[in-house]
Amino acid sequence: MYIKIRQDGSLGIGRGTEGDAEITMGFGEAHMVAAALEKLAQTARNHKQTYLKTTNVGGGNKIDFVRADDGTITISGDKQTYFCTEPEIRELAKKLRHLPQIEVAPPSDYVQKITPSNGLCLVVSNGGQSFKLRLPEAAVLKTSIRSSIDSRYFDETIAIGQRQIMASRTSDLKWQLRVGESIVKFTAFEIEAFIAGLHNGILDVLMDLVKSFGSDDISDIRVKSVLQRIEQDTLKIFKEDKSGKAIAKELTKRTKSIVGIGEFADERANRFIDMCKYVNANLDTIWIEPIFELFSSAFVPPA
Template identity: 60%
Template structure:
């Protein structure tokens, strides 16, 4: 059977079809389906499991796995059924466990993921120059660059947790990013790919963290515990401030969208960017740095 990541970010499973007869699951469900397939392959006879989808992709809301008395295996979903050998089931599970990161925008030559160190997990680069970025910085830089696209001149200086960031558009054709005094220059022909690269870089880092939460029976407990720690840090940072409860609730709700089931990678990424914009733009300045430090570490798998 084949496995594909569709242009809408969903995952298709099929055999000898161009797509109209495939079973469709959400990208974030792939690990859970893989676990169900592995269990199916390990069961000798007379076994059935029903998986209820956590996303609304495809033409149905469940997938059925069945092993019959005679050893045959079937996978059914979205009004389609495929019969498979045990070896095919194992291969399908392996493919689903090793899906590449979803790209929701054109690939970029200008942003790379790097092994996290002190929350720096991305590198923006061009023309031999480069600068390391935290995921929060990438979110704010993407926002600034997108804002600059509709301008003839743009200059924004951000200070995020003690690090200086600059986005400058000096003409119709020239952009410059500075991170901690390290300039990286771009032309109008490169800047859209830069935006895509920043988005995809954030996406890759977030999906690494989502995968680190696992897909076993206690994955939900890990997610809830992590969100609770974020809430506790917000309360610790803001204390008895009048806005503490509002900020804690907003960040908690967004963290649930980022880490919980049922969301595609693009939605998680956009939610994280909105989270960073909320903290940097809407919260009293005395709390911005510690909360940005919190977000820069809370969604990154440290190396």
């Protein structure tokens, strides 16, 4: 079994895999996982322990440690399962307890998760100025800023009902965002970190929702309730419009790939952003506000 410290500072363990195809945990969780591995190695047979992650890395929220009646050892998590020998388990636990100290890049200073209020769950700030965003607004804003990166000049007004988010690149080195009377500015040095902050903020909120499903026998029911809500509320929005059924089906399918048990964490954020892009780019503007209102409620767990 290998162990690695990933670029984002999280830990990956696996065998014969690469990229995200591994069991992932937060750097600070190493000692707790090591303790579970040591207990696994010390138990001769018929043992199962589930560790619930305290971070939002990887595609799931738990790691299972199992020793069968015949002594076979498996560790499972993030869609991966590895059969291990007892010496491998002991060696892995030892490595987790003696990780090298490294400097991990801090999270973005520009986007922070806040207690949800009227759908507003993220705050953008820089230079003493700030404004709040709903989750789908953050998604379409990230898309807008991404589009501006390869431009010399960029100006977009993101209109969601009566609310407007104005994103502009006024020169090679300067960006400006306006929501109401609030103006937040970024330099070329800061803009990539801001984009990463938007992505991480979206991911943090989505993982709060995923964690709220739990890992008990009815977690699947909680997921299905979100899917049902997206489908039914979308149909209510479109009422008699003939395109409603197809759009409800599309949004429900996309939602399943976002909130489904076992999906990779980073992919959840990417898929949510893609779904918001789909709504913003492909639907009549009269539908954007009510659908984004639905997203702001359905994908954001209550405070």
